Amino acid sequence: LDSRLPLVIFLHALTPAAARDEFQEELVIRPLHSGDIYASFQFRTLWDTDFLQEGQKVSHYRLFPKSLGQVLSKFSVRELHISFSQGFWRTMQWGQPFIPSPPGAELWVWFHDTVSDVDGNWKELTNVLSGIFCASLNFIDLTNTVQPSASFKPLGLGNATDHRFLRYATLPREIVCTENLTPWKKLLPCGSKAGLAVLMKSEKLFHSSFHSQAVHIRPICQDEQCSSKAWELRQTLNVVFDLHTSGQGKKEWSLFKMFSRTLTEACPLASSSKVYVDITDNPELFELSPATPLLGQAVVLGDRRTYSVYDLSRAETFGQLRSFNLLLRDMLRPLLHAERYVAGFGLQTGEIHTVIYNNHPYRAFPVLLMDSVPWYLQLYIHTLTVTSKSRDNKPSYIHYQPAKDRHRPHLLEMLIQLPPHSMTEVTVQFERALLKWTEYTPDPNHGFYVGSSVVSALVPSMVAMRTNFTQDQPLFSSFVPVKEESSYFVRVYTEPLLVNLPTPDFSMPYNVICLTCTVVAVGYGSFYNLLTRTFQVDEPSPPLSKRLANLIRRIRGVPLLT
């Protein structure tokens, strides 16, 4: 802190009245137990300004992207979290991610309490974001938006938490591809030209087991005393590279092998640019080249881990960042894990099962389960059962908002106490609705998606967590504010469901018209003929000999031949 003070004063002297903003970037590389490798990029822009101040419009943008700043001030947004993911995060094999996200697109927003029409602002906000990120977010409307009553508390500063100003929606079908990465990269101050973003090439990023990019905007404490607030924009990108498709079976990784690029310089606009490599498992057996004397320790997700730190703002780090040879050991088994699947047969009824595992040997803790089910799966809440260790487990809080056909989805929130070392199962039966024929998608036989359930929990931690925020804490361990030392907050997403609805045969209207017209034509036509057709006897013309004979007979005056 002492060394930073003269730096701060120096900066002040240079820019007397300019807005103070800073940019930090970091990359965390963590080898996973299964041999895959997890890379997490975090870019943070911190800006001491107020978007929501009356009368004073922010006009001079430097590091903070203007498109997002204008969105925040126009719609009076207090917090915005949007994520796009491809693939599913496998908690049991990979542990917990630093920042979780469900498959598809997820958007949740806290509006300021001065907003009078939250639904109108929400609708316009989703349209504007769909233009910024080139995604079909305009499909978010009232039929898939919910207003959770207890989940998704704000992650930023604030005292009032009136859930009327919160909106949450997911689009599990949304695809992530280069067209979403391109505008995301354009929001960074250095773009993809310098710094860590140089590594983001789409051909390697999308050839992976899991890819997730997110934008999180929230107000946070500017310093330790927390006397004023600053706006924080975090852009995160999590990738899990598969060992077998990209490495040739050997557990040997390098930056070039993962990203097909190497780092050449730090972003000149960044105040700190670091690469962390997790070396907690087997620090003496593997070899990192080039070696670095810098080591750091951080407590993240309830575990104390050791990292090798490479500071990119120092010139001696560069040269080549070449192959990492790593050997891996067993890592900490995740304490909380959830799965979801559909049971039953046929196209009329079914059952949703959500299974939550508590792997802690002796501690019980509560979890908040939030389920948002579209209206076309009609849930029968009287069949809802929650069982732990084959005994009934009554939740201490249930909030259920029933669906309204074509207006609102189901929302079910429950606070369940999980007994230690147990499996809790939540089941509910449903019936599938028959949609109107214009409501089917062009490929209805693919099925309809149901968004992931969200399990939020305060998991007891093996290691004491730090409750005060310091400025030199790495970004990946300072995302969620920590209130008490003995537990950490975690959010686990389940799989999305793919459900088949009774699908009509769309060629039937054509078949029916053909058949009906044929029947009518044949039936009516023959009846009409019977009524109106007259029969006349038609004599064939006589042969030539007979005609000659008749002519002679006429001349003679004798009766004619018939």
Place this chain on the structure above:
Amino acid sequence: MNYCNLITIFAFINLLVSIPHGYSNYVETKAGQFFSSGHTNNWAVLVCTSRFWFNYRHVANTLSVYRSVKRLGIPDSHIVLMLADDMACNYRNPKPATVFSHKNMELNVYGDDVEVDYRGYEVTVENFLRVLTGRLPPSTPRSKRLLSDDRSNILIYLTGHGGNGFLKFQDSEEISNMELADAFEQMWQKRRYNELLFIIDTCQGASMYERFYSPNLMALASSQVGEDSLSHQPDLGIGVHLMDKYTFYLLEFLEEVHPASQANMNDLFKVCPQSQCVSTPGHRTDLFQRDPGSVLITDFFGSVRKVEITKDTINLTSPVEPPIKRSGSSDIQIESLTYVDQLPVAEIIHQQDCLEANVTRCRRKQQRTRKLNCQVVEKQTA
């Protein structure tokens, strides 16, 4: 001798005078040609209407035209790209984030900075017609709008499966040639284009431009009525056909065009004759006012930039003073700010008791509500 000298001097002076005069004539003709077309900006609407993995070639068609149009100068903000399905990040694609147009994976037309404006289920007949006529809901972002004016040259490219008089959208709906002609007439009446080039690569594509009746339209199709457009070649690694024949030869032709080239529409009409394409490409120019030989390819595929070179200096205004930060505002804010508890278990259970208390209030049991400190519970409007 004197006479000869005089003649040579006279000829020399004449030459000196005529060279700059000839040069200015040349510049004038060039300048005249530059402003002859009458348009000031270029737009492109590129639509792929087919869904499903086996229609990979339609997406590759559209992306190759997108690539050529971007290369010749039209920026992303002036291109409306509609792809009905995602081939690049499809799980069946052995090379994710790539779409190839040539076998042996030579040319990746997907690129690294593609911006798709309408994708997946958004590509419908309604959205296409709304984009053309400009009748979009007010909250539509700018990147999804066709903001052309009466001095815009627009290129419209459609590809997919079609028939005699219709084009199929995503296997569930179709657009007829009469609807398309009416949409172009609406655009003309609203002065939304200066000149329009319409290219279609489907089976029986010529039927789609038969009904046009608005002025300044030129149309090209890959096959006549009664003929099928064929695909070019399959790729054994990817497993599907990569491109259609007409667009493949069109792409080959466009790769030779650069922003300053003088190739004109007559060259475009000769692309893919029947010997290469098996189907007979057709075109229609009777509604177009200029002679096709004088229309440059870059009038539609490239982008016009009017550059004025000036030699005088321009004074920039003094920089804007940043607003003086109101001092003393930090003194007023004495209250410390805190983060919210992420999972306040006690508060949530208290909420449940309040809900139950409200129920009991209906049954006229007042005691419980007085003891709990419940906030007014907002009635959920139906």
